[in-house]
Amino acid sequence: MVQVAALLLFTLFGLPELLSLYYIDTLTQAAVYSMVALGLGVLVGRVGLYSLGQAAVLAIGAWVAARLLFATSLPFPVVLLGAGVITMLLGTVIGLPALRMRGLYLALITLMMAGAITVVLATINFPNGGGGFLGYNGSTVHIPSIRRPSIASADTAYFRYSVLVAMIMFGLVLAHIRTRPGRAWAAIRQSEPAALAAGINTTLYKLWAFALASFITGVAGGVLAGASRYLYSIDFQPQDSITLLGVVLMGGAYSLWGAVVAALLLELLPAILHSWGVSADWLTILFGLGVVQVLTNAPKGPGRPGAKGPRTALALAVPAWRAVMIEVTGLTVRFGGVTSLDGMSLIFEQGTCGLIGPNGAGKTTFFNVLSGFVRPAAGNIRAFGTDLLAMVHYRRARWGLRRTFQTEQTIEELSVAENVGLGGASRQEVLDAIAFAGLDCDPGSPVRVLGAGQRRLVELARAVAGQPKLVLLDEPAAGLPDQETAHLGEVIGQIPVRTGALVILVDHDMSLVSACCQTTAVLDFGKLIASGPTAAVLRDEGVMRAYLGTSDGAAP
Amino acid sequence: MSALRLAGLTVERGGRAVVRDVSIEVPAGQVTALLGPNGAGKSTLVLAVGGVLRAAAGSVLLDDGDLTGDLAGDLAGRRPERIRRAGIAIVPEGRRLLPELTVADNLRVASYALSREQARSGRERVLELFPQLASRLGARARTLSGGEQQMVVLAQALIWQPRYLLIDELSLGLAPVVVGRLLPVIRAVARSGTGVLLIEQFAAVALSLASSASIMEGGQIRFSGPASALRDNPDLLHSAYLLRGTGGPLCYYET
């Protein structure tokens, strides 16, 4: 923090003494583009949305600001705010339908949008003090310059002003990252289905990111208008959006400093080269190489698990026991020509229920129906008197549906407490859940230092935090050694006791199922073939046949 | 005797060893069964042998006494096309054919690297083995029934006359009568000299054809021996499936 403050002071007061006006003007432009890069960084680095038209959005912001500055006598900061808000509205409107598309299509649409905006600008031009809605005066004689704030009309003073505005924007983004939206974005970037399952309204948060990026870029446009004093459409080219993406990738889309680096690459380097008489085209080539290099080497997926931690005793609280019930009637799911679930009817009673069956029997499909990822062709599900299928998927988590997935879904960059609290549980509920799962690490420690078994416990804690009603566990012990599996089994068995929730456990590890499930149901070819007390079900001949095949040489 | 030998194969996925130090021998002209519950690592093993996944350790050797040249040597880590050319054909689980292509095109793709003569005779051969496909040549593969799709993927493997054939979950999701029609084909293929490794979670299917069997659980081989040992002692099989982590390999019986 101290270093940042020192750097800021040096920038504001030291640099103007040291540098010529040429470089101060360059750095003013850099301040502008640091904000644009910041917005793009949020989209690309934090949420994983590629927008290839941010330079065009900047042009919109500049246009709006110029219009307001000429047409009204509003104070400069108000104009900046106005440019930001109007750009934000436009960005949101453009972004809204695009968010339903796949990432690739979103990127391509924004690329085309950049081209379209460039065309519009070439026709309507930038406002230059003329009249009418567009404010453009076609004659080339006597065009007024765009005004600046009265306290910052000199170039050096405007430089300081720009840096301060940029600082405010960075602060705005920081505020987002450290709170709810930031965590939601991290979850969405990791895996949208898992985020939905945790109760996050992914469309809302993606839109929020778009709105934020557009707002910041709009404000940047206003600052740009004041810096350039005269705006020409020829200065805004479609390839600028691509170059911008290039420097953001090179500077690092994820970190905030990356935006500063990107802006310096974009503005300072060309200025330096220019003063040496070298063409800036070399930089364009460099940025192109940078893009390819960054993308080829970008890692994907979480890192390797770290060292294992010690075991602890369970923290038990006296439960408030509720009789719970889920009633499934005639559930049928079809994918293309395959019937994945065939008229499944079952009642789940209190406690922990196992759900087993051979590969392809329909267990994960059943979970997907419960989560809301798949719509059944027929049937309904009543959970605690509520018609579950009528509820929107991201609301089910708030209602009390929790789920873990076969592959691990902890979010590396967040701490243990943040992971557990992703669905919106209070601080106390988070701490209780962590204690319940037997995690003895510091809740603030990042997840990436934990071992595989502990990460599974973090996921379990997340599923248990708050007031869960129905907890779906999909092969929670997959890949864990026997000791950790046994501990996991103990924790799972305690969930109904501790929270009153109903737990459905899908697994192939029969010792885990026998250890923590009172009742078990068996699926085969999408049909229910057995259900009852676990021990009896596991001994049943029919179940054995389903798993092992009959003796006449074929599957049943 | 010629055989496909997997020696000490270890395959990692997501940082953990899904297949751990596995050694299996698949003799030519015989059917070998590889059994085990879900999550045991069998499918990962097949993909590793086929070159789709990289093995972290171990080797895949073609032990054909009199073969030299680039068909000999360790095949682990080679590219899939190379492994297919060496005579090892894998049929991964899930009936993964090319869904948008017709049956005829599916076969054509499978015979891409063969000479025209070989492709033609290969096609004739598989249509003889699966006469049902002859009437479905123009149909898009994803419209076929499960049994027909299984025939197509088998035909794709057999069009090459492979030395060794690994089939993962042949009977999964298929009705018994359909499976019953496929088994004689497997038997015939083995009799013609191909070494077949049949990977199944439905033990009975595999055991009815196999001469020797291995059980894989938790990434490791827990049992290896004659298939008759498992046929005559179902408890051996049950305990392997239902109780995890009971320690080292189970003892095996001589009949």
Add this chain to the structure above:
Amino acid sequence: MPTWTDLQPFFVSGLALGGVYALSGVGLVVLYRATGVVYLAFGAVGALGALIAYSMIKAGAPGWVGWLACVATAAAVTLGYGLVFGPALARRDPLVKAVATLGLTLILFGAMDLLWTTGGGQSRAITLPADNSGFTIGQVQVNWTQVIGLGAGVVIAAGTACFLRYTKLGTAMRAIANDREITATLGVPVRRVEAAAWLGCGILAGVAGLLLADLVALDATTLTFLVISSLSAALIARLRSVALTFAAALLVGLVHDLLTPVQALSNYRDMTPFALAAMALLVTSRHRVMSAGEG
């Protein structure tokens, strides 16, 4: 409102342009289906080829040598990119693969601006001999270049569809689009097939670059971003159907040129590709429920 007579010449030019967009669009779609890459540098390599042809012709080389150099350059750069970066990015998301080609676009852009600087008063142009001869249909003049433009589009679209459907190589490309992993296990040399797709796409980029340089303008920025028009057609066809790409491309070309005499919209006609693609995508994308949650 313009009359039919006013519109006629734009109908012809629109079809010609649409034909070239179809040629480019088909190149984009085939490469995407075979490799998963949306080749956004398509326009840039075409521009590079056209500029090289221009320089060679200006230096005295015969026309056909220049044109050959254009196609060869585009093919070589495209193939080179595909061989070097294709395997490295093969398993990545199509989004990443597409953005990587933007890197190539920047590299080419910078190089072109360095070597063929704009300004100096003289604008560049490529003229093909077919420009100067033509015929008349009714009241409209048609030159042979326009015929070539449309004709090339038709031939390439039809030829590619047949190639994909009936030839061994084309079938292998379709197979890779279905399931690259399985296709490899079937014994197909996937890298060689992909290389063929890259080469084919590069050749088409060269041809398109040459024709567009003649029909539109010889300018690096213009030609690079004309890829947006072909991209629009490809997107309308959901990056899948060759026939639909052809039809959509003709539509884009026609609408664009037919707007020229329409006073109110004329200045905005370059927005046509964006408008058409955005509409098509919005209409056809419905709210999908997320499927198969794990990982």
